[in-house]
Amino acid sequence: MIWQFNLIILGFLIMAAIMSLKVTDLLSASMIFGIYSFLMCLLWAAMGAVDVAFTEAAVGAGASTVFLVATVYSTKRKSSD
Amino acid sequence: MILVDFIVSRFNYWIYIILMMMGLFAMIAKKNLIKKLIGMSIFQTAIILFFVSIGVKEGSTIPILAHEAAHDPAHQQAAPLTEKGEGHIQNGKGRDALRAEDYANPLPHVLMLTAIVVGVATLGVGLAVVQKLHQEFGSIEEPEILAKIDSDDG
Amino acid sequence: MRALGTIAVILTGALLLYASGDFPAWGEPYSPANDSRVSRHYILKSFEETSVPNMVTAVLADYRSYDTLFETVVIFTAGIAIISILRGPVDKRVRLRRASEKSLRQSNLILAQTCRLLVPVIQMFALYVIAHGHHSPGGGFQGGVIFGASLILVALSFQLQTALDRISEKRAMILAGIGVLIYSGIGLTCVLLGSNFLDYSVLSKVLPLSAIEARSYGILGVETGVAFTVTAIMFAIYANLSSHGRMKGGL
Numbered sequence: 303m304i305w306q307f308n309l310i311i312l313g314f315l316i317m318a319a320i321m322s323l324k325v326t327d328l329l330s331a332s333m334i335f336g337i338y339s340f341l342m343c344l345l346w347a348a349m350g351a352v353d354v355a356f357t358e359a360a361v362g363a364g365a366s367t368v369f370l371v372a373t374v375y376s377t378k379r380k381s382s383d
Numbered sequence: 384m385i386l387v388d389f390i391v392s393r394f395n396y397w398i399y400i401i402l403m404m405m406g407l408f409a410m411i412a413k414k415n416l417i418k419k420l421i422g423m424s425i426f427q428t429a430i431i432l433f434f435v436s437i438g439v440k441e442g443s444t445i446p447i448l449a450h451e452a453a454h455d456p457a458h459q460q461a462a463p464l465t466e467k468g469e470g471h472i473q474n475g476k477g478r479d480a481l482r483a484e485d486y487a488n489p490l491p492h493v494l495m496l497t498a499i500v501v502g503v504a505t506l507g508v509g510l511a512v513v514q515k516l517h518q519e520f521g522s523i524e525e526p527e528i529l530a531k532i533d534s535d536d537g
Numbered sequence: 538m539r540a541l542g543t544i545a546v547i548l549t550g551a552l553l554l555y556a557s558g559d560f561p562a563w564g565e566p567y568s569p570a571n572d573s574r575v576s577r578h579y580i581l582k583s584f585e586e587t588s589v590p591n592m593v594t595a596v597l598a599d600y601r602s603y604d605t606l607f608e609t610v611v612i613f614t615a616g617i618a619i620i621s622i623l624r625g626p627v628d629k630r631v632r633l634r635r636a637s638e639k640s641l642r643q644s645n646l647i648l649a650q651t652c653r654l655l656v657p658v659i660q661m662f663a664l665y666v667i668a669h670g671h672h673s674p675g676g677g678f679q680g681g682v683i684f685g686a687s688l689i690l691v692a693l694s695f696q697l698q699t700a701l702d703r704i705s706e707k708r709a710m711i712l713a714g715i716g717v718l719i720y721s722g723i724g725l726t727c728v729l730l731g732s733n734f735l736d737y738s739v740l741s742k743v744l745p746l747s748a749i750e751a752r753s754y755g756i757l758g759v760e761t762g763v764a765f766t767v768t769a770i771m772f773a774i775y776a777n778l779s780s781h782g783r784m785k786g787g788l
Contacts, residue, residue: 305391312398319402319425323409328417335421342428350445350487351435352674353593357496358428360682361503365771366424368689369503372779373417373510377517381415382524392562397554404550411542440571441564446580447673448590483580484566489592490576493601496593497608500678500767504615507774511619514781 307348315341326381328374336367395436403429416513416523420506427502431495438488446489448481587752589671597676598756602735605759606720609766613713616770620710623782645694652694659687667764671753677760681767688772697780706776706784709769716765723758735759 318341322334339362346355406429409422513523520528561568570576579596589595597605667680692700704712724735732739737755738748746754776784 308395312395316398316401316405319405322421323405323413323418323425328415331418331421335424338425339428342432345432346435349435349439350443351438351492351495352445352447353591353676353679354431354435354492354496354499356674356679357499357682360679360686361499362424362428364686365682365689365775366503366506368686368693368775369507369510369778370417370421372775373514376514376779376781377417377523381418383414383418392564393557393560395563396557396560400550400553400557403553404546407549408542408546411545412539436563437568437570438576439564440566443566445674446592448584448592481581483572483577486580486592488571488576489579489583489596491570492593493596494604496597496678497605500682501608501611501615504612504770504774507778508615508618508622510778511622511774511782514778515622518781 304348308345311341311345311348315345326383328379328381329371331381332367332370332374335370336363339363339366396433399429399433399436402432405429414525416516416525417510419525420509420513423509424502424506427498431498431502434491434495438491440484440487443485443487446486446492586749587756588749589753589756591671591673593674594670594676594756594760598759599737599752602724602759605763606724606735609717609720609763612770613717613766616710616713616773619774619777620706620782623777648694652690656687656691659690660684663687663764663768667760668757670760671756677763678767680760681764682771684764684768685771685775688768689775692772692775692779697776698785700772701776701784704769704772706773709773709776713766713769713773716762716767716769719762719765720759723755723762727755 315338318334318338322331322338325331325334339358343355343358343363346352346358403426406422406424406426410419410426413419413422516528517523520531522528522531561570565571579592579600583592583595583600584590587595587599589599663680663684665680666675666683667677670676670680688700688704691703723737727736727739728734730739730742735755737752737758739751740746740755741748741751744751744754
């Protein structure tokens with residue numbers, strides 16, 4: 303695995319994590335969390351953990367984002383922090 | 384130069400720790416319950432990332448046997464080096480042999496694969512609790528829920 | 538709380554950063570974890586012993602199948618927990634009315650037709666992922682989640698009721714139970730045939746297979762069980778979360 307590539311993805315990963323925790327609109331936070339999961343999946347694929355990456359692509363970027371959006375839809379969209 | 388080598392070989396761990404601490408901080412300090420759950424998921428994926436990175440070997444491939452290697456049950460036997468040579472893994476003697484250094488360590492992958500699926504199940508339970516709290520108290524902010532509980536008691 | 542959290546995070550982070558100096562270098566092939574006897578055995582011997590080229594599948598469903606059995610039970614339990622947390626009064630009239638044809642017409646034309654084209658392809662892919670997990674990345678967990686996602690897609694692009702007409706919540710929970718029963722049933726069959734729980738090689742006594750092939754087919758069997766449970770629970774979680782447990786409305 304190429305460490306420069308690794309570093310770029312890790313940089314994006316930290317940005318996505320900060321954004322999803324900072325943004326006050328919970329729908330945006332859920333979508334950015336989906337991006338975070340997808341970047342994580344890329345990183346694992348690059349590390350050679352293809353099974354883990356596949357699971358994360360299906361579960362993290364797919365199912366858990368849908369669950370978060372479903373909850374945000376049926377509760378409140380604005381967050382205080 | 385030693386310092387550069389040290390940083391290149393360690394910076395991955397530092398970034399995992401930063402991610403993990405971000406998740407921990409969100410779980411402790413954020414007031415919104417959904418933000419807390421997102422923080423929990425970030426914490427979880429950071430730990431999974433650390434475990435997967437333990438299994439990385441420099442210059443190794445994915446832990447699935449190549450087709451030719453898979454159809455040669457006795458890996459130590461001499462294989463004819465003919466047409467299908469490019470997929471072979473070769474040691475110094477020009478023979479097909481399976482070497483542990485050529486494949487990523489499958490054990491952390493297995494442990495973490497199940498952890499991801501269980502993680503989404505726990506996230507689902509957490510979200511269900513959040514929805515129930517919203518039905519009961521009309522809010523998903525921790526201070527408002529605590530204030531409502533206090534006023535109900537008093 | 539914020540100050541307390543900051544102190545705790547900085548302390549823990551500093552401790553972990555201090556400890557990271559003692560880790561083996563990243564990607565070191567001979568680090569203690571990579572050079573252990575167990576991983577070495579899995580890499581070198583798993584194909585000989587199970588005839589499965591994908592080591593992750595072999596370890597997941599054969600060497601560490603107790604672990605996977607109870608992970609499946611954890612998912613099953615999470616589904617039950619979500620239903621019992623959110624379950625409220627269910628409106629009987631809504632449940633009895635079959636709203637599928639009506640909702641198919643009500644939905645957006647492009648969305649409806651795209652969904653109709655996509656869902657069979659997604660489900661075929663899910664079955665492929667389950668069945669081909671021996672030779673490529675995939676297996677019961679991934680295939681199950683993809684199959685569950687196809688049902689969630691139906692619920693999202695039409696209405697929740699459309700998907701519930703295909704697979705009701707009761708049916709979903711029965712399927713989830715069947716998945717766990719398939720898994721533990723294969724394990725019990727191995728015990729009845731006179732071997733250890735989940736030792737598939739003994740299945741060669743009843744199936745026309747060699748002991749090594751029997752382990753490969755045993756893995757396929759338990760992966761199918763896992764896929765049943767994961768599919769059903771993913772759909773049940775979505776159906777409950779999107780409708781407050783009332784099984785109507787939805788997103």
